[in-house]
Amino acid sequence: MLKTFKLGGVHPPENKLSAHKAIEAIEAPEKIFVPLGQNLGAPSVATVKRGDKVKTGQLIAKGEAFISAMIHSPVSGTVDKIDTHIDASGYRRDTIIITREGDEWEEGIDLSADLRKEITLSPQEIVEKVKASGIVGLGGATFPTHVKLMVPDGKKAEYLIINAVECEPYLTADHQLMLEKADEIVVGVQILMKAIGVDKAIIGIENNKPDAIEHMNKSVANFAGITVQALKVMYPQGAEKQLIKACVNREVPSGKLPIEVGCVVQNVGTAFAVYEAVQKNKPLIERVVTVTGKNVSIPSNFMARIGTPVSLLIEKAGGIPEDNGKIINGGPMMGKAINSTDVPVTKGTSGILLMSEKEAKRVREYNCVRCARCTTVCPMGLEPFLLGLAGESLDWEIAEKEQVMDCIECGSCQYTCPSGRPLLDNIRLGKFKVGQIMRSRKN
Amino acid sequence: MDPIIIAIIVLGVTALIFAAIIFGVEKQFKVIEDPRIDEVSEALPGANCGGCGFAGCRAYAEAIVKNESLEGMFCPVGGNDLNADIAAIMGLEAEEKAPQVAVVRCNGSLKNSPQKFNYEGAQSCAFASNLSAGPGGCPNGCLGLGDCVESCDFDAMYMDKETGLPVIIEENCVACGACVKSCPRSIIELRNQGKKSRRIYVSCVNTEKGAVAKKNCEVACIGCGKCVKACTFDAIVLENKVAYIDFEKCRLCRKCQPECPTGAITELNFPPRKVKAEVTEENKEV
Amino acid sequence: MSLLTVSGSPHVHEKGNVSKIMLFVIIAMLPAFIASAWMFGIGAVKVFAVSIIACILFEWLVQKFLIKGPNTVSDYSAIVTGMLLAFNVPSNLPVWILIIGAFVSIVIGKMSFGGLGKNPFNPALVGRVFMLISFPVPMTSWPKPLESASQLTDVITGPTPLGILKESSNVAEAMSNPAMPDYLQMFWGNMGGSAGEISAIALLAGGLFLLLTRVISWHIPVSFLLGATMFAGALWLADPTIYIDPLFHLIAGGMMLAAFFMATDMVSSPMTPWGMLIFGFMGGVLTIIIRVFGAYPEGASFAILIMNAFVPLLNKIKPKRFGEEVKNG
Structure with a gap:
């Protein structure tokens, strides 16, 4: 039997419309919008000012806090201004706006397609390089990668787990990347293994991508320690804790990090970015973005520069369909609905999903009938109906007692609720409020 | 022996034993409480609204008696009369406080700030505010989902369906501040009620650049500072690109209102403006 | 756009x-409805029709004039309550009693708590128990199956297998009673009883359908039947001459109906797996206790209502949280 996590989970229709579409590089537009807050943690601080000339790959913003990341210019040109611009959060945030002039790369970046297998850097140097290249978790959480690679004192990593699950419906960016860049990814995995000092790596891939499993198996054949693990299709397997449970059958305790059970999880896209940074000296300035949707005429996988407005990607995929009702940054289960097509692609944009008005409409709301389906599907073993009720009645004490902070916001509960209740909305509110209360208690 | 007599004896003895236990417990664990706590608590309205900053009326009474002071303590529901009563019980001096009332400092109605997108989901401003800027596009404006109305214990608020903004019913408002706390965007403020309930305030809290703010909302404060110059009492400050009228300093002269290019200053309960000359006269009167 | x-x-x-x-x-x-119509004929159909219509009407009236909320008839829950109520009464029950029962079910049992989802007790059972206590004679005059199928009124009544058992002093006496059907007849539904509870096979088929469509989970039906079997089995092993074997208990009376349709009502049952298991098991045990030691021959309705009252307590049993026990391996 195929491995999976044991508790809860749902299986939404996969709808991988853009599967097997070759990654197509798209030219950067005339104006590019690079938000300063692209990663989890503190926003970066701009190091350029209005009128500065920048080259592709040049550092334009520094992550100064512990959990923060560098940002590099995705194009060459002139800094137009540093102003507020709408981003995926739905708010206007500080953004570096650059007018493109040609595409002149910073010196020392290897743009050839040759595969460089030899790893010359030491673990310390790798972490430094990853930090300097501004790499963050590309699965969508955008946690700065170099922080994850620094194993805290007293802890020891045993496994590197590569997240190639892509359990979100519709998205195919990681799938296609594996088909096209398997060898590079495997070198990236080795670099990561060296950085954290482990000799075992597991690449977890869901069974709905048999070609990717086969392809990766071929690529890892010559490397000891790296195995490809086929997993049963189950959402949310791509969640860190669930993936660890599925691959090595260990449970990360509540409120703790994966290193507690000797695991470090990295996304497959991150592994590729690490390869490019360490072996090719190329910072993170572009990423694979799936543009898809049932009514999109050409569902595609694009290689897009960071800062490209979403509108351009949609245009390349055939334009906004007639009855479009919702545009989602990410997948349908955890993605964020955006309120404008001016939103730029950031490091965390794994896909752009367009939904028709009919699809986007929420289902009718009934009273909770206490069917307990939410409890059955919750991968964290929580009771979403109770947390939802606590959120509705603003009872943060109950929310905290019932471990609202353990919720991973996978949305399985709301997806399955026959009463169509806004469970996750209320739980998110609970998490936000309880987080505030907990922080104020600490101070 | 007659069973009735047995029953009487058994029950009687049991009753005596329990009476003794209760008596002992009462003696042992008696809580000696200041009788004034009960008196103060009796005088309070008993709404437990939390407007005083304490968990309930009883907690407020306990705090007053414990501190032997009325400093910083004020029950907005009871107002000055109640404060004087409590001061009498405590044998303290009561401080007069100007009566206050809540005002909604946003005029981004559906007409002034048309919807840029739809919101669907939990009817909670706190959640919607975390999700995105709000249908009007203003990151500081009213979301119109009524967290404040929900929080009001005194039926002093309702949502106006036409504007999508909350309305405060002045007669019912006791200035408990529950709505102020419930608003995730700090739009609602408690302001002095003013003479004849006349109030003047900037009905905008948008801190964006003027051009951006104006694009989203017809009546946004663009931070031009014209009102600051117009004010003869230094009551208006411009901070974070938004003007604010200090109600302690404002003399309700109405000079600022016509200066505002976007109409972001709202006047309440004033007589309609007459020709200029008469306005000045009216000011003297006030 | x-x-x-x-x-x-x-x-x-x-x-x-x-x-x-x-x-x-x-x-x-x-x-089960078809089986009932087959055994009791036009009387059963009449009971079903009256019960469903009365339930829908009461729900509509309450929603329209008391709660003044949106119309909830379209969620079909009133039909379910109506059918379950009809399942639990004799098919020759006078219409006016049934309407009172429907009123109690919907208005008192369900809507007074705020409608679907808020009721702590199974509304159909509230109605049934109300009728059973208020009108004991009409509620326990069971028409004979098949023989009374063609009649609307003046049906021939006969006892239920559980009733025969209750009146007999030991198993042998009960079994020798000519009115006692054999196990196969009971399994198919050829016995006296409430309109919907008679045919174990039809109820099993319906229960399987619910399990396969994930409407109910296996926890409650399995633990309910297990609880009943184990307790009845223990009694039977202790003294087979006085206590009848567990198979009889499973197919007699409303055991199947209770296990698959009444106890599994999602609103009034617990929400965690362990809670459901305890709820079902105790429900099964209580049913047998009431059947064997109680005053009533049938105890499933009471057992479930009693367990309904324990649901808030059972909901305190929390599901296993992820990462609760750290197993490394």
Whole structure:
């Protein structure tokens, strides 16, 4: 039997419309919008000012806090201004706006397609390089990668787990990347293994991508320690804790990090970015973005520069369909609905999903009938109906007692609720409020 | 022996034993409480609204008696009369406080700030505010989902369906501040009620650049500072690109209102403006 | 292009809603309904029609004039309550009693708590127990199956297997009673009893349908039947001359109906797996206790109502949280 996590989970229709579409590089537009807050943690601080000339790959913003990341210019040109611009959060945030002039790369970046297998850097140097290249978790959480690679004192990593699950419906960016860049990814995995000092790596891939499993198996054949693990299709397997449970059958305790059970999880896209940074000296300035949707005429996988407005990607995929009702940054289960097509692609944009008005409409709301389906599907073993009720009645004490902070916001509960209740909305509110209360208690 | 007599004896003895236990417990664990706590608590309205900053009326009474002071303590529901009563019980001096009332400092109605997108989901401003800027596009404006109305214990608020903004019913408002706390965007403020309930305030809290703010909302404060110059009492400050009228300093002269290019200053309960000359006269009167 | 919609994730929803669940429950009840119509004829059909119509009407009236909320008849839950109520009464019950029962079920049992989802007790059982206590004679005059199928009034009445058992002093006496059907007859439904409880096979088929369509989980039916079997089995092993074997208990009376349709009512049952197991098991045990030692020959309704009252307590049993016990291996 195929491995999976044991508790809860749902299986939404996969709808991988853009599967097997070759990654197509798209030219950067005339104006590019690079938000300063692209990663989890503190926003970066701009190091350029209005009128500065920048080259592709040049550092334009520094992550100064512990959990923060560098940002590099995705194009060459002139800094137009540093102003507020709408981003995926739905708010206007500080953004570096650059007018493109040609595409002149910073010196020392290897743009050839040759595969460089030899790893010359030491673990310390790798972490430094990853930090300097501004790499963050590309699965969508955008946690700065170099922080994850620094194993805290007293802890020891045993496994590197590569997240190639892509359990979100519709998205195919990681799938296609594996088909096209398997060898590079495997070198990236080795670099990561060296950085954290482990000799075992597991690449977890869901069974709905048999070609990717086969392809990766071929690529890892010559490397000891790296195995490809086929997993049963189950959402949310791509969640860190669930993936660890599925691959090595260990449970990360509540409120703790994966290193507690000797695991470090990295996304497959991150592994590729690490390869490019360490072996090719190329910072993170572009990423694979799936543009898809049932009514999109050409569902595609694009290689897009960071800062490209979403509108351009949609245009390349055939334009906004007639009855479009919702545009989602990410997948349908955890993605964020955006309120404008001016939103730029950031490091965390794994896909752009367009939904028709009919699809986007929420289902009718009934009273909770206490069917307990939410409890059955919750991968964290929580009771979403109770947390939802606590959120509705603003009872943060109950929310905290019932471990609202353990919720991973996978949305399985709301997806399955026959009463169509806004469970996750209320739980998110609970998490936000309880987080505030907990922080104020600490101070 | 007659069973009735047995029953009487058994029950009687049991009753005596329990009476003794209760008596002992009462003696042992008696809580000696200041009788004034009960008196103060009796005088309070008993709404437990939390407007005083304490968990309930009883907690407020306990705090007053414990501190032997009325400093910083004020029950907005009871107002000055109640404060004087409590001061009498405590044998303290009561401080007069100007009566206050809540005002909604946003005029981004559906007409002034048309919807840029739809919101669907939990009817909670706190959640919607975390999700995105709000249908009007203003990151500081009213979301119109009524967290404040929900929080009001005194039926002093309702949502106006036409504007999508909350309305405060002045007669019912006791200035408990529950709505102020419930608003995730700090739009609602408690302001002095003013003479004849006349109030003047900037009905905008948008801190964006003027051009951006104006694009989203017809009546946004663009931070031009014209009102600051117009004010003869230094009551208006411009901070974070938004003007604010200090109600302690404002003399309700109405000079600022016509200066505002976007109409972001709202006047309440004033007589309609007459020709200029008469306005000045009216000011003297006030 | 119209305005974009912004909402929190998830943006997709599984097909199915409350109405669909209720519809599935109705479909699952059809085999038992057909069996009932076959055995009791036109009387059963009349009872069903009256009960369903009365329930829908009461729900509509309350919703319209008392709660003044949106119309909830379309979620079909009133039909389910109506059918379950009809399942639990003799098919020759006077219509006016049935209407009172429907009133108690819907208005007192369900709507007074705030409607579907808020009621602590199974509304159909509230109605049934009310009628049983208020009108004991009409509620326990069971028409004889098949013989009374063609008559609307003046039906021939006969005892239920559980009633025969209650009146007999030991098993042998009960079994020798000519009115006692054999096990196969009982399994098919050829016995006296309430309109919907007689045919174990039809109820089993409906129950399986509900399990396969994921409307109910296996926990309650399995633990309910297990609890009843184990307790009845223990008594039988202790003294087979006085206590009848567990198989009889499983197919007699409303055991199947209770296990698959009454106890599994999602609103009034616990929400965690362990809670459900305890709820079902104790329900089964209580049913046998009331049947064997109580004043009433049938105890399933009381047992479930008693267990309904324990649900808030059972909900305190929390599911196993992820990461609660750290197993490394």
